[in-house]
Amino acid sequence: MTSPAPTLALVQAGRRLAGRAVVRDLDLELARGEVLGLLGVNGAGKTTTLRMIAGVLAPTSGSVRLGGEDLYEHPELARRRIGYLPETPPLHVELDAEEYLRFCARLHGVARGAVTTAVARAIERCELGEMRRRPLGTLSKGYRQRVGVAQAIVHEPELIVLDEPASGFDPVQALRLRELVRGLGREHAVVLSTHVLPDVSACCDRVAILHRGELRHAGEVHASATTSLRVGVARALRADDWRALPMVVAAEPLDLGHWRVELAPGSAIDAFAAAVVAHGFGLTALGADALPLESTFLAIAASDAPAAVA
Numbered sequence: 593m594t595s596p597a598p599t600l601a602l603v604q605a606g607r608r609l610a611g612r613a614v615v616r617d618l619d620l621e622l623a624r625g626e627v628l629g630l631l632g633v634n635g636a637g638k639t640t641t642l643r644m645i646a647g648v649l650a651p652t653s654g655s656v657r658l659g660g661e662d663l664y665e666h667p668e669l670a671r672r673r674i675g676y677l678p679e680t681p682p683l684h685v686e687l688d689a690e691e692y693l694r695f696c697a698r699l700h701g702v703a704r705g706a707v708t709t710a711v712a713r714a715i716e717r718c719e720l721g722e723m724r725r726r727p728l729g730t731l732s733k734g735y736r737q738r739v740g741v742a743q744a745i746v747h748e749p750e751l752i753v754l755d756e757p758a759s760g761f762d763p764v765q766a767l768r769l770r771e772l773v774r775g776l777g778r779e780h781a782v783v784l785s786t787h788v789l790p791d792v793s794a795c796c797d798r799v800a801i802l803h804r805g806e807l808r809h810a811g812e813v814h815a816s817a818t819t820s821l822r823v824g825v826a827r828a829l830r831a832d833d834w835r836a837l838p839m840v841v842a843a844e845p846l847d848l849g850h851w852r853v854e855l856a857p858g859s860a861i862d863a864f865a866a867a868v869v870a871h872g873f874g875l876t877a878l879g880a881d882a883l884p885l886e887s888t889f890l891a892i893a894a895s896d897a898p899a900a901v902a
């Protein structure tokens with residue numbers, strides 16, 4: 593039996609703009625139930641990639657496939673089965689959120705009788721209830737962005753593509769957005785471009801890092817998180833003190849009372865915590881260290897040497 597085609601597949605996809613190869617030879621796959629974070633410095637090619645994935649920009653080489661079907665041989669797929677939040681949401685300022693979302697739902701092929709329920713669900717998920725009757729032109733940037741997310745999900749698409757969705761959000765809204773994206777990722781395939789590394793750690797299963805139009809890194813967000821920990825201790829320690837714990841392969845101080853500790857692959861975190869306590873270090877905090885993603889990103893951003901694709 594052949595396995596089903598992934599929700600999204602980029603096969604050697606590339607795009608030239610103004611005579612220049614802006615994105616080259618991208619190979620990526622994404623299944624329903626996964627959230628992919630697309631990272632890259634300004635100009636890396638994220639928006640161009642998202643536009644190809646969303647079906648609004650044709651690749652000039654390779655292909656983009658939705659459930660195994662070429663998006664450019666079947667352009668109607670994008671309208672019904674993909675939801676896209678571009679950098680600037682295409683809002684009709686004179687409409688209110690409810691009217692606009694009804695319009696979007698119909699445009700994306702939601703049956704007339706199902707529109708009211710679909711719009712109510714999108715309004716609830718994006719917490720737009722209080723604002724649903726206000727003309728879009730009078731909403732704050734954060735609320736307009738929420739309406740932009742709502743139009744991308746109102747038709748329950750298989751694939752949701754979000755370009756910088758947290759742009760204009762205050763910190764509370766940004767945290768809520770993380771929860772929303774995680775929730776969407778349980779039922780859909782989600783691609784999210786962002787500059788915010790903690791957003792990727794918090795709500796993505798996988799990460800792809802673009803640099804100068806090439807995929808420089810692709811892998812699991814949490815693949816190495818269990819071996820790199822941020823540990824708080826009450827006792828003043830030297831790096832050598834950590835050698836007493838058999839599972840520790842490296843330790844470096846971060847600030848007074850905090851260490852980054854690398855564990856040998858396969859080490860159990862509860863055994864490590866027990867050892868820290870048994871040695872009387874005075875454990876005050878223990879958490880996953882976000883550094884692997886951050887250091888990978890910074891190394892790629894700083895260097896033009898090709899890096900491994902995991």
Ligand SMILES: Nc1ncnc2c1ncn2[C@@H]1O[C@H](COP(=O)(O)OP(=O)(O)OP(=O)(O)O)[C@@H](O)[C@H]1O
Binds near residue numbers: 638
């Ligand atoms: N229409 C266009 N014509 C020519 N070049 C373009 C066009 N659109 C984008 N580019 C170039 O392609 C490259 C990638 O742009 P893109 O917007 O995809 O990057 P990005 O990673 O999304 O950047 P940012 O984080 O700043 O939004 C940039 O060098 C940009 O100048």
